[in-house]
Amino acid sequence: MPIERLADLANPATTPRIVFKVGSALLFGAGGVPDREWLASLVAEIAAAHARGQQVIIVSSGAIALGSARLGFAKGGRGSLADAQASAAVGQIALAGLWSDLLATHGIVAAQLLLTLEDLEDRRRYLNASATLGRLLQAGAVPVINENDSVATQEIRFGDNDRLAARVAQAASAQAVVLLSDVDGLYDRHPSEPGASLLEQVKGVTADVHAMASGTSGSGMGSGGMTSKLQAAEIATRAGITLAIANGTHASPLARALGEEIGTLFTPVRRDGARKAWLGGRLRMKGLLVVDDGCARALARGGSLLASGIVEVEGDFRRGDPVIVRDQAGGQLAQGLSEYDAAEIDRIRGARSNQQEELLGYAPRSAVIHRDQLVLL
Template identity: 40%
Template sequence: MNRKENIKKVKRLVIKLGTSTLTYDNGLLNYSRIEQLVRNIADISNRGIEVTLVSSGAIAAGFGKMGFTEKPKNLPDKQASAAIGQVALLHIYQKLFLEYNKTIGQILLNSEDMSNRKRFLNAKNTFLSLFQHKIIPIINENDAVVVEEIKVGDNDSLSAMVSSLIEADLLIILSDIDGLYTDNPRKNINAKLIEVVPEINDKVLALANGEGTNLGTGGMDTKLKAGKIVNSYGADMIIANGSSENVLIDIMNGKNIGTIFLGRDKKISNKKNWISYTSSGEIIIDTGASIAIKNRKSLLASGIKDVRSEFDKGDSVKIIDECNNIVGYGIINYSSYEVNIIKGHNSNQIERLIGHSDYEEVIHANNLVII
């Protein structure tokens, strides 16, 4: 793998800045580091690369202004801190980016914006319009009002979802660690940095050790899960230390900094990537249906044995065989309530059972992703 050649191909980039990169240990913003990162991002944008910034730091910036000495633990204080901190953070970004003749736009997302296909496409169109007008989107979760049911939870996962949404070529996650090590470097001085990870498998996932800082929400495990998402559709991910001077410029110049996680050789379509990573329910199918799906056939009601969890028509669902193996994912044509009624029956009985028959297939072959 030639890292410099991989970097040269990058046309669309997502950069995730962790809380520990943007703040001091006391929770207050590190203005000098933010200014340097903004200068780096502006320079990368001037190269013709479409850059999206996923920024943590809102709660940390806010709780410092509220007089707390550490990240609040109860939800109202967290949300109040986010409300204050988001304003402060965006004001700083706007002021600094304007110095480099760059315009920014803010987008607040949650998991429903990704799981709902219509909202997903609307969000994507917003990004494309911003790119067309040379505007740098700055993304965060709406921490001031979001509830647990629709919360992404950490900005590592959010950055991966955004990368998937806009079909980025590279995700860079900057944190307070140099990359992935053979062991936890904070506990083992003999731990070695791994420069290249061809595939995030169980062995690699086992290397994730420990939590994030007292300011952040994500440790190495959340970063590796983010890597699995972006790698699966064909993009690379790099984890590097955000405190290193000009780290973003060095990365984009092809220097061996941090750990690079390589994407699959062939990119899958944005639609199929969405289907794979936004599943909201599960259905169990019989052996015959499993064979049919693997042969690129549609899933019919007759092949469904059971339904797990609730979902609506148009949701993406996980398809599981009788041995509890994941067969694939697909966009469902009926709700979980309706599937429970029509399961095991022939397609010509659907209208009699539920009063309508919009589709012969429960999941059409064109809306399937096969594992």
């Protein structure tokens, strides 16, 4: 059964497995003190979903905010990378304990998973995370997931838990993700502007949809804004996963969002297979290939990427690394795993297959990126 409205997210028949993402600004009041009353109301709603047969995953921010308050660090623990990592190390214990204690009042066992970008970008580690999530859910536990900020750096991190939630939903084969925010959903312009209208449903995150978003976090406590939520929606909907943005600032926020149907629902634009969904959700590219118009049309028809259509190569990448594919106007077309090193592609770009053996010194492969290792964006 397809998910057609927000109320369907509370239905075990349409949504047997769901991910809820909770941000720092919702969890904590002034001074990094947890808002236990609000959190208890949310946990009661999660327990109700669990009781009616839904398997639930929580992606929770808040470790840095909680740890920095306990350590007395300025700027919410974000004054330096060292402060953030130390704050996370302290806060992760407290955050997991907070969720565990509240879920335990409803007889639910909580599990903690701390993930880095590489855990979901590397295929083997991604499958390991997927297997762990599946077994925990099968056993009746509620996994509580956060980025492992105690070891992540700017170069190897998600940077926000919106995109992490979408990637976790992929790994867990969930049907939906709910991002609890400080606004009701996506508006056609900034919510503070006169005449701003809430979009109830969006099919496909286009350039026009991105233009409606603000990239800043309203609270100053979190790391994401509406832009990161739209990026999460792109990751989710390409994999056949529905994503909702809803206001979490109210008591019992799920009753308001799903019961009263107040929020924005992003419906899937397609359903990629497991491997292509993983490829399409990858966030860190190692290089860039620019292709001509003829190649762009061939890719749109489902073809592989051939050297003859490549006009430019950027980056120092190796065979098997993920690369982005763009057209000459700068539009992103696809991403996939390269069959060649960057230097090899630079030698054979623009060349026909019968010319490539002389340029390479060995028989060429069938494609620079085979269609089985490429996903359209």
